[in-house]
Amino acid sequence: MIEIKFRLRMNNKVVGYEKFAQYELSGKWMYATEADSQVWAEAPIEHNEKDLYTNLKDKKIKDIYAGDIVKFRSAYPVRFCKNCGEEYESFYEGYYCKECGKRLSEPKPIIGEVIYSVDLRDNKGYGEYCRFCIRDDKDIYSFDEISNIEDYLVIGNRFENPELVMSKWKS
Numbered sequence: 001m002i003e004i005k006f007r008l009r010m011n012n013k014v015v016g017y018e019k020f021a022q023y024e025l026s027g028k029w030m031y032a033t034e035a036d037s038q039v040w041a042e043a044p045i046e047h048n049e050k051d052l053y054t055n056l057k058d059k060k061i062k063d064i065y066a067g068d069i070v071k072f073r074s075a076y077p078v079r080f081c082k083n084c085g086e087e088y089e090s091f092y093e094g095y096y097c098k099e100c101g102k103r104l105s106e107p108k109p110i111i112g113e114v115i116y117s118v119d120l121r122d123n124k125g126y127g128e129y130c131r132f133c134i135r136d137d138k139d140i141y142s143f144d145e146i147s148n149i150e151d152y153l154v155i156g157n158r159f160e161n162p163e164l165v166m167s168k169w170k171s
């Protein structure tokens with residue numbers, strides 16, 4: 001079942017979590033200071049911003065929220081030559097650059113920001129079939145097309161770790 005949960009912020013600081021507790025005929029919003037708390041209370045936690053829970057967890061079983069910065073390996077890794085900059089797609093099986101003969105790098109992990117796809121209506125049409133996407137400076141990816149979800153690691157979020165936000169998406 002989909003869990004309706006938000007991370008709450010006061011300006012950019014995370015102050016708690018809010019989830020919708022469903023009962024047979026009704027439900028109510030409950031609050032806790034930790035995302036995986038065993039005890040949720042009805043008393044609201046004051047906040048002025050919130051980030052939607054993706055219903056996905058990273059490889060340390062940590063919730064992934066919109067605005068998180070995640071690191072993962074692409075299913076289509078690109079190797080590149082540090083010497084001349086030439087890039088090679090995943091189907092290229094050689095270890096050496098065809099241009100200059102130097103050894104190719106190991107594929108770099110991708111670091112990107114989790115976004116809710118409503119923000120993407122004018123961009124590639126992803127919003128029509130996936131709710132959450134990841135963007136880096138080069139592209140926008142859907143979660144499942146690029147990597148196994150168990151490979152994702154949350155390394156921060158754009159609000160508390162602005163230094164991790166890709167330059168193209170600052171502000």
Ligand SMILES: [Zn+2]
Nearest residue numbers: 081084097100
């Ligand atoms: Zn080269």
